[in-house]
Amino acid sequence: MTTLRHARARLAAAGLVLLAGWEVAVLVAARRSEPLPEDWKAAAAAIPASSANDALIVFAPRWIDPVGRLWLGDRISIGQAARMDAVRYREIWEVSIRGASAPEVRGEPAISEQNFGSIRVRRFVRDAPAVTWDLANESRICEVDFEPRRGVLLELGHAYAQARRVFRQVNLGTQLQVYAGLAGYRTRSENRSTAAIQAMVDGREIARGFAGNDSGWVALPMAETLPGPHDVEIVARVQDPRGPVHLSVCVAAEARTRRR
Amino acid sequence: MAVRDRVAAGVICVLVSLVTLGFSTRQGITRDEAYYMKAGERYTQYYLDALEGRLQRPLSDESIWRYWAYNIEHPPLMKTLYGVSWRVLHRCTCAADNLWHPDVSRITSGQHPTLALLSEVTAFRLPTAVFYGLLCALVYLFFLEALGSRWGAWTAALLMFAQPRAFFHAQTAAFDLPVATLWFATAFAYWRALGARTWRPAIVTGLLFGLCLATKLNTVLLPIALTLHCGWLMSHGKTGVAQAGVRSLLMMAIIGPAVMFVMWPWMWHDTLTRLLDYLSFHWHHVHYNFEYLGRNYNQPPYPWHEPLGMLVLTAPVILLVLAAGGILLLCRPSSPLPAAGDRSTRMLMLLAGTIPVAVFLEGTLPIYGETKHWLATMPFLALAAGYAFDRLRIALAQELRLASYGWREAAVSAVLVLIVFVPAAAETLHSQPYGLSEYNALAGGPPGGADLGMNRQFWGYSVKGLLPWLNANLPRGAKLYPHDWNNDSWELYLRERELRPDIIETGGVADSDAALVIHEKHFNDFDYQIWETYGHVQPVQVLTLDGVPLVSVYMR
Numbered sequence: 001m002t003t004l005r006h007a008r009a010r011l012a013a014a015g016l017v018l019l020a021g022w023e024v025a026v027l028v029a030a031r032r033s034e035p036l037p038e039d040w041k042a043a044a045a046a047i048p049a050s051s052a053n054d055a056l057i058v059f060a061p062r063w064i065d066p067v068g069r070l071w072l073g074d075r076i077s078i079g080q081a082a083r084m085d086a087v088r089y090r091e092i093w094e095v096s097i098r099g100a101s102a103p104e105v106r107g108e109p110a111i112s113e114q115n116f117g118s119i120r121v122r123r124f125v126r127d128a129p130a131v132t133w134d135l136a137n138e139s140r141i142c143e144v145d146f147e148p149r150r151g152v153l154l155e156l157g158h159a160y161a162q163a164r165r166v167f168r169q170v171n172l173g174t175q176l177q178v179y180a181g182l183a184g185y186r187t188r189s190e191n192r193s194t195a196a197i198q199a200m201v202d203g204r205e206i207a208r209g210f211a212g213n214d215s216g217w218v219a220l221p222m223a224e225t226l227p228g229p230h231d232v233e234i235v236a237r238v239q240d241p242r243g244p245v246h247l248s249v250c251v252a253a254e255a256r257t258r259r260r
Numbered sequence: 261m262a263v264r265d266r267v268a269a270g271v272i273c274v275l276v277s278l279v280t281l282g283f284s285t286r287q288g289i290t291r292d293e294a295y296y297m298k299a300g301e302r303y304t305q306y307y308l309d310a311l312e313g314r315l316q317r318p319l320s321d322e323s324i325w326r327y328w329a330y331n332i333e334h335p336p337l338m339k340t341l342y343g344v345s346w347r348v349l350h351r352c353t354c355a356a357d358n359l360w361h362p363d364v365s366r367i368t369s370g371q372h373p374t375l376a377l378l379s380e381v382t383a384f385r386l387p388t389a390v391f392y393g394l395l396c397a398l399v400y401l402f403f404l405e406a407l408g409s410r411w412g413a414w415t416a417a418l419l420m421f422a423q424p425r426a427f428f429h430a431q432t433a434a435f436d437l438p439v440a441t442l443w444f445a446t447a448f449a450y451w452r453a454l455g456a457r458t459w460r461p462a463i464v465t466g467l468l469f470g471l472c473l474a475t476k477l478n479t480v481l482l483p484i485a486l487t488l489h490c491g492w493l494m495s496h497g498k499t500g501v502a503q504a505g506v507r508s509l510l511m512m513a514i515i516g517p518a519v520m521f522v523m524w525p526w527m528w529h530d531t532l533t534r535l536l537d538y539l540s541f542h543w544h545h546v547h548y549n550f551e552y553l554g555r556n557y558n559q560p561p562y563p564w565h566e567p568l569g570m571l572v573l574t575a576p577v578i579l580l581v582l583a584a585g586g587i588l589l590l591c592r593p594s595s596p597l598p599a600a601g602d603r604s605t606r607m608l609m610l611l612a613g614t615i616p617v618a619v620f621l622e623g624t625l626p627i628y629g630e631t632k633h634w635l636a637t638m639p640f641l642a643l644a645a646g647y648a649f650d651r652l653r654i655a656l657a658q659e660l661r662l663a664s665y666g667w668r669e670a671a672v673s674a675v676l677v678l679i680v681f682v683p684a685a686a687e688t689l690h691s692q693p694y695g696l697s698e699y700n701a702l703a704g705g706p707p708g709g710a711d712l713g714m715n716r717q718f719w720g721y722s723v724k725g726l727l728p729w730l731n732a733n734l735p736r737g738a739k740l741y742p743h744d745w746n747n748d749s750w751e752l753y754l755r756e757r758e759l760r761p762d763i764i765e766t767g768g769v770a771d772s773d774a775a776l777v778i779h780e781k782h783f784n785d786f787d788y789q790i791w792e793t794y795g796h797v798q799p800v801q802v803l804t805l806d807g808v809p810l811v812s813v814y815m816r
Contacts, residue, residue, distance in 0.1 A: 009655035016578070016652070016679055023577050023683035023701040027690045030705025034807030063710040066779065066787075066802050066809040073798025081797045082788065097807065098707060141792050143785040146556065185549075185782050189558050 032118075035097060039117030040071040046114055046121050047093050049075060054128060056080055056089035060100035068095055082141045082148035084179050084252040085219070090128035096120050129256035132173040132227075142250035144181035145216035151252035153183060154234070156195060159241035163249070169229040173257025176225045178207055178234065181217040183250040188213045192243030197251060200233040201225055210239055211249060227257060265404055265413075269397040272417050277386075277393030279421075284385045284431035286693040288724030293433040294748030297384045298362050299331040300343030300433070305365040306525065307340075308347070321529040327364055328526040332534070333541045334435060336524050337474035341387040342433045349383040351376045353755070360751040380755055384433045392430035395441040396420045399639050399646075402448050406599040407643060408650040411673045415680055416646025419579050420639055422684035425631045428695025432721075439476040440616075440635035446472055446479075446512075447612040450486055453508045454493075454501050454603045462504070466511030470519020477542050478633060481619060483512055485611040492607050501602050547626045549782035554713025556781045560624040567620040570631050573703040573714060575638070576684035579645050580702075586644030589651055613640025630696065630715055649680055694722055694805045706806045716780050720744035722810045723776060725803045727753065729813070731760045733800070734774055739766040741775035743786055769793045777812045790814045 035043075047057065057076055059068035069076060072095065086092060086104040094102045094110075097118050110122035139150040154163035180197040182188050194212040198205050199220055206223035236249040306327035310318035317323055331339065352371040354361060361367075378386065396417045403413035421427070429437040446468040453461035472479035486509060493502035521527050527534055549558045552566050563569075572580065589595045590606050599605055616634035619625060653673050656662075662669040683701075690705070691698030696717045699709030710716070723745045734740065740763050742750060753759040766772045769789050777786045777799075791797045799812040 007659065009652060009659045012652050013656055013676065013679075016582075016676075019581060020578055020679050020683040024686045026701035027686055027705055030707055030806045031690070033707055034804065061711055063808065066777075066799060066812045067804060067807065069797050070799050070802045070812075073796065076797050078791050078795070078797055081791065098711070100711075141788040143788055146781050146784045148784075148788045148791070184785070185556060185558075 033098060035067075035117055035119045039119045040067075042116040043095055043114075043119045043121050044071050046116070047072065047075070047095075054089050055091040055093065056083070056086055056104070057093045057095060058086070058102040058104050060094060060096035060102040061098065064097060078141065079136055079150060082150040084134075084149065084151070084254060085177070087177070088128055088131050088254065088256070090125060092124040092126075094120075094122045094124065096122070128259070129175070130173070130259045131254050132257055133167075133170045133232075133253075133255040135167075135251070135253050139252065142181075142183035142248070143185065144183050144250050146185065147217065149179070149181060149183075149217060149250055149252060151179070151183075151250040152234075154195075154236040154249040154251060156193075156236060156238055156245060156247035156249065158245050159193075159238050161245065161247075162235065162237040164233060164235040165251075167232045167234075170232050170255065171228070172201070172225045172230045172232070172255040173227055174225060175256045176201065176206065176223045176232070176253065177256065178209070178220040178223075178251065178253045179217055180209055180211045180220065180236075180249055180251045181215070182211050182213060183248040187246045187248045190244055191246040193238050193245045193247060194240040195236050195247045195249045196239035197249060198235045199223065199253070200235065201230050203231070203233070211247075212240075225255065261401070261405065265401065265410070268410070268414075269401050272400050273390075273393035273397040275393070276396045276421050277389045280389040280392050280427065280430045281382065281386060283427070283692060284389060285379070285382055286724075287385075287428075287431040288693065288721030289381060289749040289752050290432050290434065290719035290721040291744070291746045291749060292719060293384075294746060294752055295331050296334075296339045296433050296435075297342060297346070297381070297752065298748060299336075299339040300341075300346060300384060301365045302327045302330055302343070302362045303336055303340045304343030304347045305362075309364075319528065324525045324528060328524075330362070332526055333538065334476065335474045335520060336526070337471060338387060338433070338435050338438050340523070342384045345386045346380060346383040347372065347374065349375050349378045349386065350380045351378070357755045360755050381433075381752055385431060388430055388433060388437055391438040391441040392421075392426070395437070395444060395639060398441070398444055398448055399642055402444075402451075403643055403646050406451070406605050407597060407647050409653075411653055411677065412646040412650030415649040415677055416642045418677065418681045419576070419582070419645050419684055420642040422681060422688045423575060423579065423638055423642075424688045424691035424695050424698045424700075425574050426635055426638055427688050428691065428698075429632055429635060431695075434632075435476040436632035436635050439472065439479060440638065442468060442472040442475055443479055443482055443612070443616070443636035444639045446482060447486070447608065450489075450505065450508045451603060451605065451608055454504045456504060459507060459511070462507040462511040463515065465508040466513075466515030467519060469512040469516040470523075473516050473520040474523045477539075478616070481615050482612070483509060485615045486512070486608075488611050489604065489608045492611075493604055496604065498602050498604065501604075545626055548718070549780065550627050550630070550718075551713060551715045551781040552627070557627065558782070562620075562623045562625075562627045564621045564623045566623075566627050567617045567631075567634060570714075571617070571637075573699050573709065573712070574631055575641070575700060576687040577701050578680055578683045579641060582645035582648045582680065583641040584644075585652075586646070586648035589648055590644060595647075595651070609640050609643060613637050613643075630718070645680075649676065652676070693725070694810060697722070697805050697808060697810060706808045710808045713781075716808070717778070717810060718780065720746060720749065720778050722778065722803060723749075724753070724758070726776070726801065726811055726813060727758050729801050730763065730774075734760070734763055737762050737764060738773040739764045739771060741766050741769050741772035741790075743776045744778045744780075744783065745776065773816050775814045777814070779809045779811065787812070 112123040178199040199207040207220040209220035358366040399420045400417040403416045449465040490505040616636040801813040803811040
């Protein structure tokens with residue numbers, strides 16, 4: 001104990017040396033963690049350029065997305081980049097750095113893994129349904145929770161507003177999945193209300209959900225449907241008008257059926 | 261104070277100024293400083309036109325309005341200095357570039373008579389670099405007078421210099437670093453005046469506070485810190501010292517506003533209305549966007565810990581650790597101070613160092629300025645760090661039984677200074693020239709900051725890193741959508757010959773051939789607009805810092 005007390009300054013100085021070394025080492029490691037162009041080229045070469053429509057490339061962590069699209073963006077359609085979710089994709093290529101994992105494949109076993117410098121490329125294959133109908137043709141890209149989402153916009157501007165879109169005789173499968181979220185951060189920052197979203201099939205409500213400023217991209221409960229042509233209606237109205245109502249509700253939907 | 265210390269302070273000032281100015285040539289133009297440069301040209305031209313008799317009634321509201329009605333939301337001191345520096349030092353191509361200059365200061369032929377030493381932007385920025393040098397020198401002097409040895413003083417000055425965010429702001433023609441310098445200088449002058457029996461030091465304090473007021477509004481908080489300190493002195497029976505403090509406060513109240521008034525011709529007419537307009541602008545200041553821990557904030561309530569979180573994740577870790585140690589040591593009444601104890605130096609440091617950041621803990625003030633709104637806290641942290649360093653150095657010399665002033669003691673001290681300075685300097689160098697995207701080792705560097713969802717950048721300055729690429733790759737006459745890169749900065753890049761003049765700035769994505777997206781969370785929408793308009797999602801170039809995207813370029 002006495003020795004320790006007498007060596008206190010030396011210990012503190014040693015601690016300072018360690019701290020200084022650690023601080024410089026972390027910065028060097030951060031700089032070195034940036035993938036080189038050759039790594040990106042090699043990673044891009046490892047992913048087949050002619051991937052089918054049901055293949056998807058995702059990046060992790062999310063913030064490398066612009067760099068990922070620089071190298072692999074020619075293989076990513078707008079619909080894929082602004083997808084509703086990743087359920088329809090049978091094959092997913094995850095391109096990641098820093099050991100990050102994309103939420104689309106988190107917890108799933110990869111069937112292959114390759115490393116190119118600091119880039120890891122993993123391939124995932126899973127069962128995916130066939131999509132019999134979606135809103136792609138009528139959609140635009142919306143910013144929901146700062147992410148791109150393709151959907152139709154339903155605007156609500158006052159407490160008693162209601163907006164609806166009807167899609168006549170669409171080809172439903174065995175399941176109908178609807179997502180909704182509030183588009184536009186400026187609109188959200190002015191809004192103090194919540195929207196209720198109902199999905200109806202042939203006039204009967206099959207799913208309902210709520211979208212507020214902080215709820216992000218909300219999956220309505222998956223609905224079981226009878227395959228075949230049906231009228232689908234999506235209705236949005238103000239649920240909880242507390243203060244200003246500026247609701248730009250972005251809605252996406254997919255009808256799915258099991259692949260044969 | 262010994263002559264050698266004054267010389268050392270001068271050396272610190274000159275070296276820091278030169279290094280900062282040198283680095284500023286790589287620094288992108290921030291949107292705000294582009295306005296201040298323009299204002300500087302206008303204000304300087306007013307004085308020139310008035311002094312050279314080109315204005316018939318220079319003091320009339322009509323004359324003043326013509327030059328001074330621009331950028332009335334900020335006082336004029338730094339803008340005027342920027343204008344003077346530019347007017348004296350720039351290499352002049354103003355006649356050829358006359359359309360890119362403010363209307364009142366255009367020339368159509370010839371050249372301005374100047375020393376032609378610096379580029380236009382560097383000339384504008386010189387005063388801030390000098391203020392940074394002054395700040396580091398003042399930290400050195402204050403430490404020496406109030407806290408400890410020359411080794412500690414050098415360390416404090418070096419740790420003031422090697423701060424990524426402060427170093428960034430010191431390279432811009434903006435107000436945040438200068439106002440931190442003036443805040444510290446005024447507190448220092450007040451502290452010195454506490455030991456005086458005459459009014460002269462108090463008058464100096466008042467004059468310095470006037471310069472504060474003529475620089476930026478947030479210095480109105482300084483009298484609060486100093487009044488609290490005076491109250492502390494009184495409550496502890498130090499009446500004589502407190503009286504000296506009151507003298508300074510009185511001079512600050514009288515001379516301070518007078519200095520601001522004299523320096524700001526805009527206030528010479530319709531004073532009350534214009535003063536209220538100025539105050540009202542800041543009272544009702546818009547809340548810009550700021551990402552913190554993954555969430556985009558643009559209105560209160562803000563998390564109370566945001567300023568602390570930003571501090572902990574942006575200042576060099578070695579500075580934070582030493583400052584924490586220094587604060588703990590200074591809290592012990594038994595810790596030795598060379599200055600006379602009756603001035604309550606520690607309490608002054610605590611108040612003047614805490615208030616700039618403390619006002620943001622309440623969660624209602626706009627937080628868009630990351631760390632810049634409380635840069636005045638940083639010199640006090642550097643002082644505390646220097647104090648911890650000094651105590652460690654002395655204890656180490658005792659443990660190693662080194663003779664005072666012996667070469668071995670000097671060698672050990674010098675090595676210790678290096679150990680402290682190198683990581684801080686590494687953090688600062690690592691951040692260049694994208695200081696607003698830098699996060700420290702605790703965060704894991706810029707990629708760690710991105711993982712944590714910290715603010716990526718603001719002010720649109722990082723596009724400078726893409727100018728060579730744009731010049732080399734955009735087709736002749738291409739229409740470029742510049743996103744958050746504002747027109748005033750664009751024109752300054754043209755004046756600096758850093759941007760091809762045939763590239764056309766366009767106001768929307770729809771009619772553009774190429775488009776930029778400056779990556780901030782709340783700007784994501786611009787990516788999506790471009791995807792929809794161009795029909796693809798692939799940028800052709802992405803500017804990064806350690807792999808973290810700063811700006812993307814798309815081509816149609």
